[in-house]
Amino acid sequence: MTTDTLEAAQRLATVREAMGRAARLTDRTADDITLIAISKTQAADAIRPLIDAGQRAFGENRVQEAQGKWPALREECADLQLHLVGQLQSNKAADAIALFDVIHSLDRPSLLTALTKAMDAADRRIPCYIQVNIGAEEQKGGCAIADTPALIKAARAADIPLLGLMCVPPADIEPAPFFALLAKMAREEGLARLSMGMSGDYETAIMLGATDIRVGTALFGERPSAARPDPTSGRGMVRNSRAK
Numbered sequence: 201m202t203t204d205t206l207e208a209a210q211r212l213a214t215v216r217e218a219m220g221r222a223a224r225l226t227d228r229t230a231d232d233i234t235l236i237a238i239s240k241t242q243a244a245d246a247i248r249p250l251i252d253a254g255q256r257a258f259g260e261n262r263v264q265e266a267q268g269k270w271p272a273l274r275e276e277c278a279d280l281q282l283h284l285v286g287q288l289q290s291n292k293a294a295d296a297i298a299l300f301d302v303i304h305s306l307d308r309p310s311l312l313t314a315l316t317k318a319m320d321a322a323d324r325r326i327p328c329y330i331q332v333n334i335g336a337e338e339q340k341g342g343c344a345i346a347d348t349p350a351l352i353k354a355a356r357a358a359d360i361p362l363l364g365l366m367c368v369p370p371a372d373i374e375p376a377p378f379f380a381l382l383a384k385m386a387r388e389e390g391l392a393r394l395s396m397g398m399s400g401d402y403e404t405a406i407m408l409g410a411t412d413i414r415v416g417t418a419l420f421g422e423r424p425s426a427a428r429p430d431p432t433s434g435r436g437m438v439r440n441s442r443a444k
């Protein structure tokens with residue numbers, strides 16, 4: 201093992217251990233929860249050690265950035281699973297369908313239409329999460345809480361494989377009530393999966409029912425600072441200063 205791989209393996213083990221502790225409180229184990237390594241702004245060289253350490257599910261927030269990195273990495277490792285966790289423009293729907301295995305950011309009827317069309321054209325059904333703007337924040341992506349039942353209904357009618365709900369709660373405020381609200385919404389709609397929890401709060405999210413956590417910094421270390429600011433996750437940066 202190289203030093204990079206060893207370090208990646210240690211970070212992975214630390215996160216999986218914490219996942220296990222939180223999961224046991226809900227009668228689950230770490231294996232019941234999907235850990236998605238969020239590799240946005242990380243170069244392929246930073247991603248490879250984590251793949252070598254056994255991580256298989258990765259997430260990106262920009263289609264274009266992912267197109268530049270992942271086709272080559274997929275050739276090196278066949279069983280990778282790639283998740284799109286950032287806002288998606290309708291005109292990139294076809295590109296997203298071609299590259300990703302799961303989409304976490306379905307948040308409006310026009311995008312549902314674009315995704316359905318792209319899936320039909322590619323003859324490929326990609327499972328989706330509906331992203332809910334759980335803190336009713338103006339600048340943030342996600343479907344308004346009040347509009348979510350209608351979007352769920354439309355996705356079901358369009359025969360999109362709908363896995364569950366996803367959220368990024370507001371920054372700098374206790375996230376538990378937002379996670380609990382998302383869990384309640386999913387329960388009421390009969391949706392099984394919850395994509396919630398990041399480096400600073402994934403244990404809380406798991407205790408409140410997360411089935412998929414999206415963890416960047418805790419697995420990769422701080423993101424390279426040249427990165428463009430990401431409107432969906434300013435909170436991650438703030439919280440990371442407190443995270444172990």
Ligand SMILES: *Cc1c(COP(=O)(O)O)cnc(C)c1O
Pocket residue numbers: 238240261285286368397398399400414415416417418430432433435436437440
């Ligand atoms: C960046 C990002 C994450 C990971 O954030 P960390 O705090 O680095 O774990 C999770 N979810 C989304 C949607 C993101 O954009």
